Amino acid sequence: MHPVRKQRLYLVLFVVLFSSAAAGLVTYALRGNINLFFPPAEVAQGKAPVGKPIRVGGMVMDGSVQRSDESLAVAFTLTDYEANVPVVYEGILPDLFGEGQGAVASGVLDEQGVLRASEVLAKHDENYMPPEVAHALEKSGFDHKGNAK
Amino acid sequence: MIPEFGHFALIIGFVLAIILAVVPAWGAWRRNSRAMALAPGLSIGLLVFVGISFACLSIAFLQDDFSVQVVAANSNSLLPPIYKFSAVWGNHEGSLLLWALILSLWTAAVAVFSAQLPLLVLARVLSVMGAIGVGFLSFLLLTSNPFARLLPGTPADGNDLNPLLQDPGLIIHPPLLYMGYVGFSVAFAFAIAALLGGRLDASWARWSRPWTNVAWAFLTLGIMLGSWWAYYELGWGGWWFWDPVENASFMPWLAGTALIHSLAATEKRGLFKSWTVLLAIFAFSLSLLGTFLVRSGVLTSVHAFATDPARGLFILVFLLLVVGGSLTLYALRAPSVTSRVSFEWISRESLILCNNVVFLVATITVLFGTLFPLIMDALGGGKYSVGPPYFNAVFVPLMALLIPFMGIGPVARWKRDSVRRWQSELAVPAIVAVLCGFTLPLLNAEYNLWVALASVLSAWLLLGLLRDLWYRVKSAPSLAAGLRRISASYWGMFVAHLGFAACVIGVVATSQYNIEHDLKMSPGDTEVLAGYEFRFVELAQVRGPNFVADEARFEVSRDGEIIARLAPQKRRYLASGQVMTEAAIGAGLFRDLYVAMGEPIGSDGAWAMRLHYKPMVRWMWLGAILIAFGAFTTVFDKRYRRLRKQAVAGASGEALHGA
Numbered sequence: 045m046h047p048v049r050k051q052r053l054y055l056v057l058f059v060v061l062f063s064s065a066a067a068g069l070v071t072y073a074l075r076g077n078i079n080l081f082f083p084p085a086e087v088a089q090g091k092a093p094v095g096k097p098i099r100v101g102g103m104v105m106d107g108s109v110q111r112s113d114e115s116l117a118v119a120f121t122l123t124d125y126e127a128n129v130p131v132v133y134e135g136i137l138p139d140l141f142g143e144g145q146g147a148v149a150s151g152v153l154d155e156q157g158v159l160r161a162s163e164v165l166a167k168h169d170e171n172y173m174p175p176e177v178a179h180a181l182e183k184s185g186f187d188h189k190g191n192a193k
Numbered sequence: 194m195i196p197e198f199g200h201f202a203l204i205i206g207f208v209l210a211i212i213l214a215v216v217p218a219w220g221a222w223r224r225n226s227r228a229m230a231l232a233p234g235l236s237i238g239l240l241v242f243v244g245i246s247f248a249c250l251s252i253a254f255l256q257d258d259f260s261v262q263v264v265a266a267n268s269n270s271l272l273p274p275i276y277k278f279s280a281v282w283g284n285h286e287g288s289l290l291l292w293a294l295i296l297s298l299w300t301a302a303v304a305v306f307s308a309q310l311p312l313l314v315l316a317r318v319l320s321v322m323g324a325i326g327v328g329f330l331s332f333l334l335l336t337s338n339p340f341a342r343l344l345p346g347t348p349a350d351g352n353d354l355n356p357l358l359q360d361p362g363l364i365i366h367p368p369l370l371y372m373g374y375v376g377f378s379v380a381f382a383f384a385i386a387a388l389l390g391g392r393l394d395a396s397w398a399r400w401s402r403p404w405t406n407v408a409w410a411f412l413t414l415g416i417m418l419g420s421w422w423a424y425y426e427l428g429w430g431g432w433w434f435w436d437p438v439e440n441a442s443f444m445p446w447l448a449g450t451a452l453i454h455s456l457a458a459t460e461k462r463g464l465f466k467s468w469t470v471l472l473a474i475f476a477f478s479l480s481l482l483g484t485f486l487v488r489s490g491v492l493t494s495v496h497a498f499a500t501d502p503a504r505g506l507f508i509l510v511f512l513l514l515v516v517g518g519s520l521t522l523y524a525l526r527a528p529s530v531t532s533r534v535s536f537e538w539i540s541r542e543s544l545i546l547c548n549n550v551v552f553l554v555a556t557i558t559v560l561f562g563t564l565f566p567l568i569m570d571a572l573g574g575g576k577y578s579v580g581p582p583y584f585n586a587v588f589v590p591l592m593a594l595l596i597p598f599m600g601i602g603p604v605a606r607w608k609r610d611s612v613r614r615w616q617s618e619l620a621v622p623a624i625v626a627v628l629c630g631f632t633l634p635l636l637n638a639e640y641n642l643w644v645a646l647a648s649v650l651s652a653w654l655l656l657g658l659l660r661d662l663w664y665r666v667k668s669a670p671s672l673a674a675g676l677r678r679i680s681a682s683y684w685g686m687f688v689a690h691l692g693f694a695a696c697v698i699g700v701v702a703t704s705q706y707n708i709e710h711d712l713k714m715s716p717g718d719t720e721v722l723a724g725y726e727f728r729f730v731e732l733a734q735v736r737g738p739n740f741v742a743d744e745a746r747f748e749v750s751r752d753g754e755i756i757a758r759l760a761p762q763k764r765r766y767l768a769s770g771q772v773m774t775e776a777a778i779g780a781g782l783f784r785d786l787y788v789a790m791g792e793p794i795g796s797d798g799a800w801a802m803r804l805h806y807k808p809m810v811r812w813m814w815l816g817a818i819l820i821a822f823g824a825f826t827t828v829f830d831k832r833y834r835r836l837r838k839q840a841v842a843g844a845s846g847e848a849l850h851g852a
Contacts, residue, residue, distance in 0.1 A: 051535065059550060066554045066591070070561060073586035074579070078565070081576035099578060113795035116711055135711050136791035136801050139428070139772045150578075176576050 079150060083180030087153065088127030094153050100129050101148035101177040109143055122149065122159075126184040133161040141166040146177040196261050199249025200340040203290075206242035206297070207330040209235055213300075213323030217316035221389070229316035233304035236319050239326060240301035247281075247294045250339050254281050260347040263287055263339050269353040269768040271739035279364040280354040285488060285504075286339035288367060292484070293329045295368070295375045300326065303379060303404070310400060317386035318379075325378050328511045336504045353768035356740070362422035370415030370442055374480040376408020377445060380452065381477035384470045385519060388526040393470065398460035401473070403828045405456060406685075409449045410824035416442050417817035428774030428789045430709065430805045432813065435584040440563045441483030444556050448476040451552035453824070458545045462607055463534050467527040468549075474519045479556070481512045486563070539612055541605040547598045551591055558587045596650040596697070599690065600626075600657035604664070618664075622656030637706060637808070647701035651694040658690055685827035692819025699812025708806040711791070715799040723806040725786060726750045732798055740764040742775070745790050745800060749779060763790045776803075784808045 079097040092098055100122055108121035117134045120143075131149050141147055141164060151161035213235040220228025250263075254277045259265040267284040268277055282291040300322040307315055333339070357363075383401035387393045419439065424432040433439065452472040458464045485508040536542040562579045569577045604618050630649035634640050665683075669675030708723050719728045730746045742762040749757040757779035764773045779786035784806060791801025 051538075054538070055546075062550055063554060066558060066587075069587050069590065070558055073583045074562075074565070077583040077586065078577045078579050081578065099576075111792075111794060115713060116791070116794070116801050136429075136789075136803055139774055179576070 081148075081176045083176075083183060084122055084124045084129045085126040085180070085184055087129045087157070087159075092153055094155060097150065097152055098159075099148055099150040099176070100131070100159055101146070102129070102180055103177070104141070104143050104145055104147050106143045122147065124180045124184040129159055130157070131159045131161050131164075133164055135164075137164055138166040148176060195249050195256075196253050196258065196340040196342065199246045199253070200338065202242045202245040202249065203330065203334060203340075206239055206246060206293075207327070207334060209239045209242060210323050210326035210330055213239060214320055214327050217323075218320035221313055221316045221320070224313075226312060229312050232316045232319040232323075233308075235323070236297070236300045236304035239323070240297040243290075243294050243297040243330075247290055250287060250290060251278060251281050253340075254278060257351070259349070259351050260342050260344055261339075262341045262343050265343055265348050265351045267352065267354050269351040269739065271768060272351075272354055272359070273738055275361075275364065276354055276359045279358070282367050283354050283358040283363070286333070286337045286341075288371075289329065289333050289337055289488070290339050291367065292371055292375060293326065293333060295371045296322070296326055296329060296378060299375055299379055299408075303382075307400070314386055314390065314397075314400070317389050318382045321382035321385045322378060325382075325515075328515070332504075332507055332511065336507055350768065353739075353766060353771075356764065356766045356769070356771050356773040357426060360422065360426050362418055362426065366415060366418040366422055369411055369418060373408050373410075373412025373415050373449075374442070374445060374483065376404070376411055377449060377473075377477045377480050379404040379408060380473040381519070384473035385522065388470060388519075388522050391526055393466045395460055395463050398456050398466075398469065399833070402453075402456045402460055403833055405449070405453055405473075406824045406827050409446070409453055410821040412442070412446050412449060413817055413821040413824065416446060417814050417821070420817075421814050424810070425776055425778055428776050428803075430776070430787050430789070430803065430807065432703075432810065435562070435581045437563050438483075438487050440559050440584075441486045444559055444563070445476050445479040445483060447552050447556040447559065448472060448479050451549045451556070452476050454545050454548045454552075458542055462536070462542060464536065464542055465546075465549075467523075470527065471523060472549075472553075474516075474523065475556075478512070478516045478519075479560075481508070481515060485509055485512055536607075537609040539610050539615075541602065541607045541610070544598050544602045544605055548595065548602075551595045555588060555591045558591070559584065562587070592697070593646070593650065596654055599693070600653040603658055603661035603686070603690070618660060619657060622653060622660055625656055626650075626652035641705050643701055643705050647697050651698050654690060654694040654697075658687055662687065680830055680832075682827040682830040682832075685823040685825075685830075687823070688826060689820045689823030692816040692821075692823060695812045695816030695819060697816075699809050699814075699816055702809040703807050703813070706808045707810075710804045712802060712804070713794050713799050714802045715797060720802075720804060722786075722804055723784075724751060725756075725806060727786075727788065727804055729802070732800070735762065737764070739768065740766045743790070743793075745788070745802070747777070747788055749786055757786060759786065759788045761788045761790050763792075780811065782809075782811060785810050 079099055081099045081101060082092040084100060084102045086092060087100055092100070102122040102124045105121040105123045105128065108119075110119045112118070115134065116136065117132065118137065119130065119132045122129045122131055131151075133149065133151075145166060148165045149159055149161040150163045150165075151159050153159055213232065217229050217232035217235070220226070220231070250261075252258075253261045253264050254268055255274065257264070257268065257270050257277075259268075263284050263286050264280075267287075268280045272280065280287070282288040300319060303322065304315075304319060307318070310318070380401050383397065383404070387397045416439075419442065420432045423434070424430065452469065452475075455465045455469045455472055459466055459469045485505065488504055488508060562583050565579050566577045569575060600622070601615060601619065604615065606614075626649050629652035630645045633648040633652075634644040637644070662679075665679060666672060666675030669678060710720060710722055712720065714720065714729045716729055716731050719726055721727070726749065728748045728750070730748055733744045733746060735742050735744045742764040744760050744762045747759040747761070748755050749759060759777035759779055761777040762775040764775055765771070766773065774789050774791075776787060776789040778788075785808075787803075787805035787807060789803040791803060793800050
C-alpha cells in the first residue's frame with residue numbers, strides 16, 4: 045500500500061477506536077446520571093418511579109413550608125394546583141426559595157409518595173420561571189397564582 | 194434625545210456593516226483594488242458608530258434615564274455608579290450590544306494590525322467579519338432594540354439590577370468572555386477567506402495564529418472569572434456546575450484548544466490544513482451555539498433569564514446559515530488543498546494529533562450532554578436533565594489520557610523521532626513523577642489515590658517541560674544567555690502548560706480534600722473543620738448603599754491563634770426586595786476558608802451556616818491565568834514582526850499573482 049494511504053488508514057482506525065471508546069464511556073455515564081422531570085399531577089397518578097432519581101417541579105404551596113427548630117430539615121409541598129407532592133429536604137435552601145414561588149426539587153420518591161430531595165433549585169430572577177414548571181402549570185391549566193385560565 | 198442618537202448610530206453601523214460585507218467581497222471577486230481598499234476604512238467606521246451607540250446606552254444608564262426600557266428594568270437610582278455602568282451588559286439587549294461592539298473592535302483591530310496582509314486576503318477577511326456584523330446588528334435592531342422607550346408611563350425609579358450581578362467580577366467577566374467568543378470570528382474569517390481564495394498555506398496559518406491565540410487567551414480568562422465569580426457569589430462554594438451556559442463557553446474553549454495546536458502544526462509543517470480550517474469553523478459555530486443557548490432560554494440554567502422565543506429562532510436561523518454556508522464552502526474547496534507532507538508516527542505531529550482527537554472528543558461529549566435534554570424534549574421523550582456526574586465521568590478520564598502525551602510534547606521532534614530517544618530523555622522525569630505521586634499526597638493527613646494520580650501527571654508534565662528547557666539552555670555560554678535565546682512562543686507554550694499542571698492539581702486537590710459542613714449555629718457556637726476552629730461571635734445589622742444585611746461575624750483560629758475574621762452577609766436589596774447571600778472567604782494559596790449564611794432557624798437567633806474548607810482551590814484559577822498569560826506571550830514572537838517586513842516586500846507580487 046502507498047505509505048500516505050497506509051498512514052491515513054491507521055489514522056482512521058485510531059479515530060474510530062478512540063471515538064467508539066468515548067461513545068462507550070458516554071453511554072455508561074448517561075445510564076446512571078440522567079433524571080426525568082415529572083409535574084406533581086403525574087406523580088400523583090403514579091407515573092413517577094419509586095426509588096429512582098427524578099425531578100419534580102411546581103409552585104411551593106402557601107403555608108406549606110415547615111422548618112425544624114433543631115436542624116436544617118425542612119418540609120414543603122410542591123403543587124401544580126391539580127395535585128400536590130410533599131417534599132422533605134435537609135440543608136440550606138436557595139435565596140429565592142419561598143412560598144408561592146416556583147421551585148424544582150431533585151431527589152428520590154419513597155414508598156409513601158414523599159420526595160426526599162437532595163437538591164432544591166429556585167428561580168433566581170423576578171420574572172423567570174423554570175421552563176419545566178411553566179410547562180407543568182400550562183398542562184394543569186392554572187396560572188402561577190393558582191387561578192384557572 | 195441621547196437614546197435616539199444611539200439608535201441612529203446603530204443603524205448607521207448596520208448600513209456600514211452591509212457595505213463592508215458586500216463591496217470588498219465583490220472587489221476581491223472582480224479584482225477591483227479600489228473596492229477592496231475600502232475595507233479597512235469601513236471597519237473603523239463600523240467601530241466608531243457601534244462605539245457611539247454603546248456610549249449612548251451607557252450614558253442612559255449612568256444618568257438614570259428610566260424612560261429607556263432596559264434602564265428601567267435593570268437599573269435603579271440607588272445603584273452605585275460602577276454597577277450602573279456594568280448593568281449596561283447585565284441584560285439581554287445590552288449584552289448583545291456589547292457583543293456587537295466587541296465584534297467591531299476585533300474587525301477594526303484586524304484592519305489596523307494586518308496592514309501587512311495582501312489586500313486581497315484583508316478584503317476577504319474583513320468582508321466575512323462584516324457579514325457576521327450584519328447578522329448581529331440586524332438581530333439587535335429587529336428583535337432586541339436596547340433603545341426602546343417607555344413613553345408614556347416612565348417609572349419614577351428602576352427595577353434594579355439583579356443583585357447577583359452587582360459584583361466586581363461581573364464588571365469584567367462578560368467583556369472578557371465576549372472578547373474570546375467573538376475573537377474566534379477572526380479565526381473563522383481567516384479560514385473562510387482562505388477557502389474563498391483556494392490557497393491554504395503556512396503563511397495563512399501564520400496570519401491567523403496570533404489572533405486565535407489572543408482570542409483563546411481572553412476566553413480562558415473569561416471562563417476563569419466566571420468560575421471564580423460563581424464560587425464567591427452564588428454562596429454555595431461550587432466553582433464549576435456543568436451548567437448549560439458554562440458548557441456554552443467551555444465548548445468553544447475546547448475546540449479552540451484543538452485549533453491553536455493544529456494551527457501550530459499547520460504553520461510549522463504545513464500539515465492538517467483542511468482539518469485546521471474545519472476546526473476554525475467549528476470553534477466559531479460553537480460560539481454562536483453558545484449565544485443561542487444563552488439567549489434563547491431553551492435550557493434550564495442558572496444563567497437563563499426571562500427570554501423571548503422569537504430571538505431564539507433568529508439566532509438559530511443565523512447559526513444554520515453560518516454553519517451550513519461555511520461547511521458547503523468547505524466541501525467545495527477543501528479537496529483542492531490536501532497536503533503532500535508526510536510524517537512518521539513517532540513524532541511531534543502525532544502528539545498534536547492526540548491533542549486534537551482528545552479535545553475534539555471532549556467537545557463532542559460536552560456538546561452531547563448539553564443538547565441531550567433538548568433533543569429528548571424535541572422528540573417527545575420527556576424532560577431529562579444531565580447532571581455533573583455524567584460530565585465528570587466522561588471529561589476526567591479524557592483529560593487524564595491527555596497528560597501522558599502532553600509530557601512528551603515539548604521534548605518530541607517534528608517529522609521523525611524515536612521511542613529510544615524519548616526513553617532516554619524522559620526516564621528520569623518518569624521516575625521522579627512516580628516518586629512525587631507516592632510522596633506529595635503524604636503532606637495531607639490522609640493518602641488519596643486520586644491526588645496521587647494527579648501528582649504523578651502534573652509532575653510528569655512539569656518535568657517534561659523542564660527537561661526540554663534544560664536541553665535548550667545547556668549549549669548556551671551562560672544560563673542567562675540561554676534563557677534569552679528562547680523564543681516568545683516557546684515561553685508561551687511553557688507557561689501555558691505549567692498553568693495546566695497547576696489547574697489539574699487544584700481541581701483534584703479541592704475536589705478530594707474539600708470539607709463541607711452545613712449546620713445550625715447560634716452566636717457563641719464553635720465548629721472545628723480540618724483543624725480550623727470557626728467561632729460565631731455575634732450577629733449584626735449593617736446597611737450598604739442599596740441594601741440592608743444581617744451579618745454573622747466569625748473568628749477563625751488555629752492552635753489558639755486567630756488567623757481570620759470572616760463576616761458573611763444575608764442581604765436584602767431595597768429596590769427589588771431580593772435576598773442574596775454574600776459569602777465570606779479567608780483566602781490562601783494552600784487553602785480557602787469559606788462561610789456563608791443560610792436562613793434563620795428557630796427564634797433564638799440561630800442560623801443555618803455553611804462552612805467549607807477548600808484546599809488549593811486557588812491553584813485552578815492561578816493555573817488558568819498562567820494559561821492565558823502564556824497564550825498572550827506567543828504574540829510577541831519575533832517571527833510575527835519579521836513577517837510584517839517580509840509581507841510589505843511581497844505584497845505587490847501577491848496582488849499581481851492573485852489567489
